[in-house]
Each structure stands twice: as C-alpha cells, then as structure tokens.
Amino acid sequence: MVIDQSDERADGLKELIEFMDAPEVCTATPGNWQNRMGSNRLAAIFVNEQLPAADMSGLLDNIGKLDPNLPIVLINGEHRA
Numbered sequence: 001m002v003i004d005q006s007d008e009r010a011d012g013l014k015e016l017i018e019f020m021d022a023p024e025v026c027t028a029t030p031g032n033w034q035n036r037m038g039s040n041r042l043a044a045i046f047v048n049e050q051l052p053a054a055d056m057s058g059l060l061d062n063i064g065k066l067d068p069n070l071p072i073v074l075i076n077g078e079h080r081a
Contacts, residue, residue, distance in 0.1 A: 030055040049074040
C-alpha cells in the first residue's frame with residue numbers, strides 16, 4: 001500500500017512497485033488507508049515522509065496496533081515516477 005496525500009505521487013509509485021512484479025498495490029491517504037485495506041493483508045506500507053506530523057503520528061500508531069512487524073518504507077516526498 002502506498003500512502004500519500006497526492007494521488008499523482010501515490011499512483012506513480014504504485015506503478016513502479018507493480019512493475020517490479022507486485023501486482024496488487026493500492027493507494028490511500030492517511031485518512032482512508034484502513035478502509036482501502038479492507039480485509040486484505042498488507043505486505044508493506046510505503047509512506048510519504050513529508051506527511052504532516054499529526055497524520056504521520058496517527059498513521060504510525062495505527063499501523064503499530066495492526067501489525068507491529070509490518071515493514072514501513074518512508075519515501076521522499078519529491079518522488080516522481
């Protein structure tokens with residue numbers, strides 16, 4: 001899952017990850033990632049490191065409650081695919 005406030009950046013990174021043979025990548029915002037996840041199991045989360053501090057804090061807290069061992073990759077906010 002790619003989490004970013006920008007749909008364009010999230011979609012660009014999603015396409016790059018899918019190109020590397022991970023076909024089921026979805027995108028979400030900090031506010032809707034749990035709804036977008038649904039009943040699926042997450043393999044990793046890619047997060048824009050430039051999210052507002054409150055969004056980042058809440059996101060990391062909730063991910064930790066879901067699965068404290070889930071890999072989290074912080075992505076530079078300037079990423080362009």
